[in-house]
Amino acid sequence: MTLSQQILQYLITGVTVGTIYALIGMGFNIIYNSTDIINFAQGEFVMLGGLLTVSSMHVLHLPLPFAALVAVLGVALIGTLLNIAAIRPVKDPNPITLIIITIGASIFIRGVSSLIWGKEPYPIPAFSGEDPIHFFGAVIQPQSLWVMGVALSIVLGFRQFFGKTITGKAMMASSFQPRAARLVGIDTRFMILISFALSGLVGAAAGIVIAPMSMTQYDIGVMMGLKGFCAAIIGGLGHFWGVVVGGLALGILESLGAGLISSGYKDAIAFGILLLMLFFRPQGILGKSKGDRV
Amino acid sequence: MLFTAFLSVLPRFLTNDYYLNVLIFIGIHSIIAIGLDLLLGYTGQISLGHAAFFGLGAYITGVLSAKVSFPPIAGLVVALVGVGVLAYLIGIPTLKLHGHYLAMATLGFGIIVQIFFKELGFLTGGPSGLVGIEDMNIFGYEFDSDLKYYYLVAVSLLLTLLLSINVVRSRVGRALRAIHGSEVASSVLGVNVSRYKVGIFVLSALYAALAGWLYSHYMTFVSPSSFGFMFSVKLVTMVVIGSLGSIWGAIFGAALLTSMPEFLHVFANYETTVFGFILVSVMIFMPRGLLRGIEDAILGGVRAVRGRGDEK
Numbered sequence: 001m002t003l004s005q006q007i008l009q010y011l012i013t014g015v016t017v018g019t020i021y022a023l024i025g026m027g028f029n030i031i032y033n034s035t036d037i038i039n040f041a042q043g044e045f046v047m048l049g050g051l052l053t054v055s056s057m058h059v060l061h062l063p064l065p066f067a068a069l070v071a072v073l074g075v076a077l078i079g080t081l082l083n084i085a086a087i088r089p090v091k092d093p094n095p096i097t098l099i100i101i102t103i104g105a106s107i108f109i110r111g112v113s114s115l116i117w118g119k120e121p122y123p124i125p126a127f128s129g130e131d132p133i134h135f136f137g138a139v140i141q142p143q144s145l146w147v148m149g150v151a152l153s154i155v156l157g158f159r160q161f162f163g164k165t166i167t168g169k170a171m172m173a174s175s176f177q178p179r180a181a182r183l184v185g186i187d188t189r190f191m192i193l194i195s196f197a198l199s200g201l202v203g204a205a206a207g208i209v210i211a212p213m214s215m216t217q218y219d220i221g222v223m224m225g226l227k228g229f230c231a232a233i234i235g236g237l238g239h240f241w242g243v244v245v246g247g248l249a250l251g252i253l254e255s256l257g258a259g260l261i262s263s264g265y266k267d268a269i270a271f272g273i274l275l276l277m278l279f280f281r282p283q284g285i286l287g288k289s290k291g292d293r294v
Numbered sequence: 295m296l297f298t299a300f301l302s303v304l305p306r307f308l309t310n311d312y313y314l315n316v317l318i319f320i321g322i323h324s325i326i327a328i329g330l331d332l333l334l335g336y337t338g339q340i341s342l343g344h345a346a347f348f349g350l351g352a353y354i355t356g357v358l359s360a361k362v363s364f365p366p367i368a369g370l371v372v373a374l375v376g377v378g379v380l381a382y383l384i385g386i387p388t389l390k391l392h393g394h395y396l397a398m399a400t401l402g403f404g405i406i407v408q409i410f411f412k413e414l415g416f417l418t419g420g421p422s423g424l425v426g427i428e429d430m431n432i433f434g435y436e437f438d439s440d441l442k443y444y445y446l447v448a449v450s451l452l453l454t455l456l457l458s459i460n461v462v463r464s465r466v467g468r469a470l471r472a473i474h475g476s477e478v479a480s481s482v483l484g485v486n487v488s489r490y491k492v493g494i495f496v497l498s499a500l501y502a503a504l505a506g507w508l509y510s511h512y513m514t515f516v517s518p519s520s521f522g523f524m525f526s527v528k529l530v531t532m533v534v535i536g537s538l539g540s541i542w543g544a545i546f547g548a549a550l551l552t553s554m555p556e557f558l559h560v561f562a563n564y565e566t567t568v569f570g571f572i573l574v575s576v577m578i579f580m581p582r583g584l585l586r587g588i589e590d591a592i593l594g595g596v597r598a599v600r601g602r603g604d605e606k
Contacts (some may be wrong), residue, residue, distance in 0.1 A: 038394045086574050092581040095393045097339055100534055101577045103527055108570025115563060224524065226401070233398060268409040271402035278399045279387040 018251020024228025042223020045203025079200025236287025351506025537583030
């Protein structure tokens with residue numbers, strides 16, 4: 001492979017991984033927009049998505065598409081349970097309390113998962129074979145296309161949902177002005193519940209589509225969640241398109257850095273970018289700077 | 295004073311050396327937790343990366359001891375200076391951030407430092423860890439038994455405690471609480487907010503480095519996995535569960551969380567699950583921490599009793 005082919009290969013990997021980061025970051029954004037909470041258990045949704053698919057296939061003997069559906073719905077349900085059991089009862093919702101609660105919840109979910117599934121990694125078969133597609137001297141795994149396709153449909157789906165449906169608009173309203181939304185008769189508590197369900201749904205989807213390429217295991221959630229959070233911040237926390245840009249930028253830079261510099265420092269590169277971003281442009285690539293109001 | 299007496303007689307009540315070992319860890323964790331409480335409880339700035347400063351303290355003295363046989367006391371000086379300078383440089387841009395952004399920046403910093411521990415194999419021994427760190431000796435005096443080491447840790451803890459109580463009760467302490475209340479209001483009143491925030495960040499990093507030094511020469515072995523994100527979370531949990539803004543609370547939290555695995559051994563595999571569950575429940579039902587939660591419950595009970603008395 002020539003250098004330019006190698007770079008093309010890194011770009012393809014980067015876009016695939018970046019798409020996953022963008023999806024996870026989108027899960028963060030949905031909850032952040034409706035509650036101002038950073039849900040540190042987001043990564044666990046990703047892990048649960050993959051592992052529930054595995055179980056649905058091997059225990060319930062469902063074919064892959066149905067298993068995936070069961071997993072996605074299951075994780076959406078877990079998301080709502082998380083909201084009801086751990087977030088709603090909080091009397092003093094300051095950021096530090098909520099950060100610790102969601103971290104505690106993620107530890108709890110990880111603990112339960114390690115009891116159910118043990119500590120070994122599980123594979124999920126590729127959705128449509130493993131014959132690589134050749135593309136200008138680089139190779140694309142068919143699964144990469146699945147990742148991008150699923151992500152694209154989710155993004156477009158959300159666009160429709162938030163822009164066109166009554167529920168979606170009500171969610172947007174609750175996130176901008178919770179008081180005003182309540183005054184016009186929107187049940188904001190229910191909207192927050194939906195946001196946890198949706199967030200679980202997109203997290204699980206991300207976990208399922210990436211599992212054929214990277215296996216799935218009880219503890220993958222931590223890094224996945226943090227990277228998704230990076231994507232959200234790089235793009236601009238809470239910004240709909242920002243997280244897509246942030247995820248792709250993060251995935252590509254990380255993959256180029258790992259390929260051209262050193263793979264051991266891959267995560268250091270990702271978090272280095274995050275720090276630079278926070279120091280010099282904390283509102284993110286697409287976010288607008290807001291003056292601090294007192 | 296009372297605490298000094300308590301610490302000095304405590305070992306007499308222990309039936310075996312294993313508990314002494316647990317106590318040493320409680321002491322080491324308390325030192326970090328007190329520093330983190332100054333930052334988080336008093337000044338209201340979260341750090342999810344304090345394991346990095348602990349690790350740097352441990353690794354700096356460890357590498358100097360194992361590779362060029364520096365005496366531990368010289369290792370301590372280098373560790374404190376190194377960590378202090380790094381914390382200062384990192385602190386300036388980081389502490390401009392607030393809330394989730396601050397949490398994320400400190401978290402990112404912690405992860406990067408841990409990766410360097412893993413990747414700089416020629417210095418740190420890589421992922422499998424660094425061996426050959428010498429036993430603690432200070433100016434020729436060997437701390438060769440757990441009991442002696444316990445007293446070394448206890449003295450360090452007391453010094454940290456004295457310094458912290460003085461900081462909290464001084465002008466500086468009032469400035470820190472003012473910053474916690476409102477940064478804008480305090481800067482209007484002439485408090486140099488960023489200088490105080492960075493200052494207290496550096497101080498808490500120095501405590502962590504001191505703890506790292508104690509840890510390194512006690513274990514005589516360090517590995518990257520001890521200084522990861524989860525340990526940072528554990529440290530914050532100690533402070534929060536103990537009760538934010540209370541130095542005694544930090545020590546209580548450190549003692550509770552350090553000894554908890556010993557109790558949870560009964561549950562063996564369920565340990566993480568139970569830990570997560572306790573964390574969430576405490577935050578939901580006693581958001582001001584266990585110590586204050588118990589205090590509130592007692593006061594509430596007293597008030598209820600008195601209230602009934604008044605009605606009669």
